[in-house]
Structure formats: structure tokens, C-alpha cells
Amino acid sequence: MIKTGAVCALALGLGLLSACTQEQQNQIKRDIQNWTGTDGVLEVYAGDKVVKRFMKIDKLSTALGTTDNAPRAYRYGYGVMDVNLNGQVDAGEKRVYFEIGEYTHYVFFENPN
Numbered sequence: 001m002i003k004t005g006a007v008c009a010l011a012l013g014l015g016l017l018s019a020c021t022q023e024q025q026n027q028i029k030r031d032i033q034n035w036t037g038t039d040g041v042l043e044v045y046a047g048d049k050v051v052k053r054f055m056k057i058d059k060l061s062t063a064l065g066t067t068d069n070a071p072r073a074y075r076y077g078y079g080v081m082d083v084n085l086n087g088q089v090d091a092g093e094k095r096v097y098f099e100i101g102e103y104t105h106y107v108f109f110e111n112p113n
Contacts, residue, residue: 038110039110040055040056040057040059040060040108040109040111041053041055041111042054042057042060042079042098042100042106042107042108043106043107044100044104044105045107046105052081053082054077054081054098055082055087055089056079056089057077058077058078059077060075060076060077060108061075061077062075063075063076063099073102074099074100074102075099075100076097076100077097077098078097078098079096080094080095080096081093081096
């Protein structure tokens with residue numbers, strides 16, 4: 001009986017999800033991802049060299065205007081600054097707030113380790 005109820009609930013949920021637009025589905029995916037968290041890494045480049053690295057980032061957000069709610073030309077987030085650029089969170093490296101401008105060369109990816 002419980003299995004039947006779970007199957008029906010799953011089928012109903014999938015049916016409702018398929019009725020959503022692609023953008024609504026993407027928003028639901030982002031909401032679930034934000035809830036479960038990610039282990040993002042952001043690397044800032046000067047030419048072909050990494051000059052800054054932030055780790056343990058759950059998401060990057062686009063800044064919005066206070067009164068007009070229009071997107072601003074930078075993104076922001078919170079992450080641990082990898083001071084020695086060794087790709088690991090070491091003792092003494094702290095979680096910081098950061099902003100990156102629209103012309104900054106960066107790569108944001110999920111930590112494969």
C-alpha cells in the first residue's frame with residue numbers, strides 16, 4: 001500500500017514537472033541545487049595564469065539593482081580563498097565574500113575531488 005502511494009506521488013510530481021516551461025524547470029533545478037549545496041571552485045585568470053582561487057562555493061549570484069531590480073555588471077558569492085593556490089582548503093584560509101566584474105576572466109566549476 002505504501003509503495004503504491006509513493007509511486008502515485010512520484011508519477012504526479014513528474015507529470016506536474018513536465019507541465020512546467022523550460023525556465024521553470026531550470027529554476028526548480030537551481031532551487032534544489034541551492035538546497036543540497038555544491039562544492040564549487042572559482043578560478044580567476046590573468047592571461048593563462050591562475051591569480052585567485054575561491055573554493056567551497058555553493059553558488060554565484062548576479063547582483064540586482066535596489067530600485068530597478070535590473071541585473072548589474074558583476075557577480076558575487078562566498079567561498080574560502082585559496083591563498084597559496086594549492087587547490088586545498090588549508091588551516092587559516094577563511095571564508096570570504098567576493099565580487100567579480102563582467103570583464104573578469106574566470107572559470108566556475110564543481111570540485112571533482
